[in-house]
Amino acid sequence: MADPMKIRAAMAGDKVEVKVLMSHEMETGQRKDSKGATIPAWFIQNVTATHNGKTVLSAEWGPAVSKNPFLSFRFAGGKPGDKVVITWTDNKGDKRTDEATVA
Amino acid sequence: MNTSRRKVLKGGGGAAVLGLAMVAGLFRSPGAWAADWNKAAFDTKSLADAVKAMGGVNPVESKDIVITSPDIAENGAVVPFTIASKVPKTESMALLVEKNPNILAANFAIPDGTEPWVNTRVKMGQTSNVIALVKADGKFYYASKEVKVTLGGCGG
Numbered sequence: 001m002a003d004p005m006k007i008r009a010a011m012a013g014d015k016v017e018v019k020v021l022m023s024h025e026m027e028t029g030q031r032k033d034s035k036g037a038t039i040p041a042w043f044i045q046n047v048t049a050t051h052n053g054k055t056v057l058s059a060e061w062g063p064a065v066s067k068n069p070f071l072s073f074r075f076a077g078g079k080p081g082d083k084v085v086i087t088w089t090d091n092k093g094d095k096r097t098d099e100a101t102v103a
Numbered sequence: 104m105n106t107s108r109r110k111v112l113k114g115g116g117g118a119a120v121l122g123l124a125m126v127a128g129l130f131r132s133p134g135a136w137a138a139d140w141n142k143a144a145f146d147t148k149s150l151a152d153a154v155k156a157m158g159g160v161n162p163v164e165s166k167d168i169v170i171t172s173p174d175i176a177e178n179g180a181v182v183p184f185t186i187a188s189k190v191p192k193t194e195s196m197a198l199l200v201e202k203n204p205n206i207l208a209a210n211f212a213i214p215d216g217t218e219p220w221v222n223t224r225v226k227m228g229q230t231s232n233v234i235a236l237v238k239a240d241g242k243f244y245y246a247s248k249e250v251k252v253t254l255g256g257c258g259g
Contacts, residue, residue, distance in 0.1 A: 060210045
């Protein structure tokens with residue numbers, strides 16, 4: 001199981017600004033190890049963010065997203081105390097869900 | 104009659120079926136995990152092909168899309184980008200790096216109520232044009248910007 005995400009959600013004007021830092025290798029599949037063998041690609045493919053059960057962002061990622069990915073976005077209709085839930089799935093089927101409370 | 108032979112045959116048949124099931128399991132495509140991941144789009148090498156794989160044609164250049172990033176990235180492994188769209192009815196926004204092995208880096212679906220604004224970090228193999236591709240009201244729009252990379256992030 002991968003390490004937990006760091007999620008911050010705070011009001012920015014009338015919107016909720018969410019910042020997420022995920023812990024993932026994001027191996028491209030382009031690199032080779034010391035023996036010259038290609039290191040297989042290993043990266044987050046899908047990210048979904050929900051607020052009160054409604055999807056507020058969904059993303060498809062390729063291996064070009066940086067290691068330990070950072071993501072920030074803003075949505076309307078949230079208020080302090082609300083929960084924001086973020087889930088990612090990688091190309092090996094590993095999954096991680098974490099949540100944060102809007103500050 | 105030799106009943107033990109019968110048993111062995113039966114048992115052998117069962118094991119074979121089990122073996123087949125295991126092989127089928129092992130060879131399941133890795134893509135099966137993420138059914139909503141557009142593999143065709145992530146395999147493309149050019150803007151035109153990426154747009155095609157997303158079901159569109161002829162993206163139009165737009166001044167309503169803004170890419171914010173450093174002009175010179177010292178480390179290609181981590182280049183921060185903010186893409187924002189003022190195109191009405193923006194449905195999705197993608198970030199593409201022209202000279203990466205595959206052009207599409209990330210694609211974000213923007214539902215109603217979410218600002219067409221995302222900030223993320225991507226890898227760049229070398230100095231390249233970076234394209235923000237926006238789908239709005241079924242049509243595709245784009246903006247591009249050159250980012251110089253002094254140390255690539257895809258080699259090794």
